[in-house]
Amino acid sequence: MNLALLFDEDFTASDRVKLTGRRLxxxxxxxxxxxxxxxxxxxxxxxxxxxxxxxxxDTEAELTVTLDQSPPPPLPLTLVLAMPRPKMFRRVLQTCASLGVKDLWLINSYKVEKSFWQTPWLSEQSLLDNLTLGLEQAKDTVMPRVHIRKLFKPFVEDELPALLAGKRALVAHPGTEVPCPTHLPEAAVLCVGPEGGFTPYEVGKLEEAGCQAVHLGRRILRVETAVPVLVSRLFDACL
Amino acid sequence: MNLALLFDEDFTASDRVKLTGRRLxxxxxxxxxxxxxxxxxxxxxxxxxxxxxxxxxDTEAELTVTLDQSPPPPLPLTLVLAMPRPKMFRRVLQTCASLGVKDLWLINSYKVEKSFWQTPWLSEQSLLDNLTLGLEQAKDTVMPRVHIRKLFKPFVEDELPALLAGKRALVAHPGTEVPCPTHLPEAAVLCVGPEGGFTPYEVGKLEEAGCQAVHLGRRILRVETAVPVLVSRLFDACL
Structure with missing residues (x-):
C-alpha cells in the first residue's frame, strides 16, 4: 500500500477521513x-x-487530508482478456490496475474452462478489493471498469467493432507472422487469449472484427507476464 | 508445460527418454x-x-525424441534483484526464466527482511524446479544461472564493477529524474530493489559502481510486474 485509497464512506468531513479494517x-x-x-x-x-x-x-485512524495532485495518466488501452484461471485472476486484476489499464473486458473463449466463471473473485466486492490493491500499489486513484462477457460470439460480433473504432486493434497470437508493434501514437485495443491461446476460429472472428494478429516472439508467456510485456511494448511513455 | 524439459538422467539412449513424476x-x-x-x-x-x-x-512414459531446433535467443541481460519476499520469489524465478533472463543475481538490501533468506525456495533443487517451470512455459532449454549474495557491500564493491564491464548498467529507482531507456543496442545489467526500494545509500553505492538510476514513470510496480515491463522496454526485439 504505497497510497491509501479513500472512498466516499471514509470521509467524515471534506478534509477528514476515518480508516478501519485492512488499511488501519x-x-x-x-x-x-x-x-x-x-x-x-x-x-x-x-x-x-x-x-x-x-x-x-486499535479500531480506527483519523486523518486530515490534503488532496491537490492529479493521479498518473491512464493507459490509452482497452484490454480484452480471456477469463484467466481463478488462481491467477486476482494477480491479473491487481497487475492491470497497477499498470494503469482502465477498461478491462473479461470474455469467454473455447479454452476458458466453464468453472473459471464460478470463481468468487468475480463478485463486485472482490473485483473492487483487488483493483484497489493494484491502485494502492501503483499510487493511482482511478478505478478501472471491468466488463464481463460470458459469450464469445455476441461480444465479438456485436460489441467489439464499436470498441475498436478509431483505435489500433490487436490480438496477441503466438505463432503468427507480424511482430507486435511498439510505441503506438494512438489508443489501442488489445485482445489476449487464454492458456493455450485463442482457437483459429476465434482469431478469425477477432480479425473479422478488425483486430490484427501479432506475436511477441518465440516465447510463450503466462498472461500475468504477457500483459506487462505487451503494455510496455505498446506504449513508449513511462507509465 | 508447453515443452517437456529433458535432463541427462531421463535419457535411456541418445534418442530415447523415460518421463516420470510431474511431467508424466x-x-x-x-x-x-x-x-x-x-x-x-x-x-x-x-x-x-x-x-x-x-x-x-501409470508409472512412466517412454518417448523417442528428435532434437533439431535451437532454443530462443537469451536476453542480453544480467538481472540483479534484491531478494524478493518468499511468497513472490517462486513466481519471480519462473517469470525471469520465461522471459529469457539467463544471469540472475539475488542480493541483499536494507529492506530485504532477514527471514527472506531462510526460504526453502532458495535450495538448489527448488531453484532448479522453478526455473524449469519457467523454461517449460516459454519453450526454452537454457537454464538460467542464479547467484546468491547475502552481503550488499562486498557484492557492489568487489563483484559488480566486473559484471558491468562493456555493458549498459542501470538501477531502477522510482522518483529519480532519468526515464528508463528503450531499445538498447547492447547488453545490459539491471538492478531492481526490494519492496520500498533501495535506500539512498544503496543507490549511491550502485551509482559509484557505474549504474545509472532510471525510473519507469510515476507508478510503483511490484517486482513481478516491474521485471517484464523493464525487460520489454529495454530490448526492442521480440523476446
Missing amino acids: AHLHSVIKVKAGDQIAVGRVDGAMGTGEVIRLS | AHLHSVIKVKAGDQIAVGRVDGAMGTGEVIRLS
Whole structure:
C-alpha cells in the first residue's frame, strides 16, 4: 500500500477521513505510523495528496487530508482478456490496475474452462478489493471498469467493432507472422487469449472484427507476464 | 508445460527418454496424450524438437525424441534483484526464466527482511524446479544461472564493477529524474530493489559502481510486474 485509497464512506468531513479494517491494519503493522505522521492518500476517481494522522487507536485512524495532485495518466488501452484461471485472476486484476489499464473486458473463449466463471473473485466486492490493491500499489486513484462477457460470439460480433473504432486493434497470437508493434501514437485495443491461446476460429472472428494478429516472439508467456510485456511494448511513455 | 524439459538422467539412449513424476502427470492429466502422439521437448542447455510417445503407463512414459531446433535467443541481460519476499520469489524465478533472463543475481538490501533468506525456495533443487517451470512455459532449454549474495557491500564493491564491464548498467529507482531507456543496442545489467526500494545509500553505492538510476514513470510496480515491463522496454526485439 504505497497510497491509501479513500472512498466516499471514509470521509467524515471534506478534509477528514476515518480508516478501519485492512488499511488501519496496514498503518499499524507495516507502516507503523503514529499521530503526526503523514502518508500518501488519494480519493477514488479523484485527486491524490497527503493524509496526516491525527488520532490512532486499535479500531480506527483519523486523518486530515490534503488532496491537490492529479493521479498518473491512464493507459490509452482497452484490454480484452480471456477469463484467466481463478488462481491467477486476482494477480491479473491487481497487475492491470497497477499498470494503469482502465477498461478491462473479461470474455469467454473455447479454452476458458466453464468453472473459471464460478470463481468468487468475480463478485463486485472482490473485483473492487483487488483493483484497489493494484491502485494502492501503483499510487493511482482511478478505478478501472471491468466488463464481463460470458459469450464469445455476441461480444465479438456485436460489441467489439464499436470498441475498436478509431483505435489500433490487436490480438496477441503466438505463432503468427507480424511482430507486435511498439510505441503506438494512438489508443489501442488489445485482445489476449487464454492458456493455450485463442482457437483459429476465434482469431478469425477477432480479425473479422478488425483486430490484427501479432506475436511477441518465440516465447510463450503466462498472461500475468504477457500483459506487462505487451503494455510496455505498446506504449513508449513511462507509465 | 508447453515443452517437456529433458535432463541427462531421463535419457535411456541418445534418442530415447523415460518421463516420470510431474511431467508424466502432466502428460496424463493435462495434455492427455496417448501412444503415437507428439509433444514438444527440449534437452536442458541443448536443442529442442519433438518427442513421440511410444509407451505410456501409470508409472512412466517412454518417448523417442528428435532434437533439431535451437532454443530462443537469451536476453542480453544480467538481472540483479534484491531478494524478493518468499511468497513472490517462486513466481519471480519462473517469470525471469520465461522471459529469457539467463544471469540472475539475488542480493541483499536494507529492506530485504532477514527471514527472506531462510526460504526453502532458495535450495538448489527448488531453484532448479522453478526455473524449469519457467523454461517449460516459454519453450526454452537454457537454464538460467542464479547467484546468491547475502552481503550488499562486498557484492557492489568487489563483484559488480566486473559484471558491468562493456555493458549498459542501470538501477531502477522510482522518483529519480532519468526515464528508463528503450531499445538498447547492447547488453545490459539491471538492478531492481526490494519492496520500498533501495535506500539512498544503496543507490549511491550502485551509482559509484557505474549504474545509472532510471525510473519507469510515476507508478510503483511490484517486482513481478516491474521485471517484464523493464525487460520489454529495454530490448526492442521480440523476446
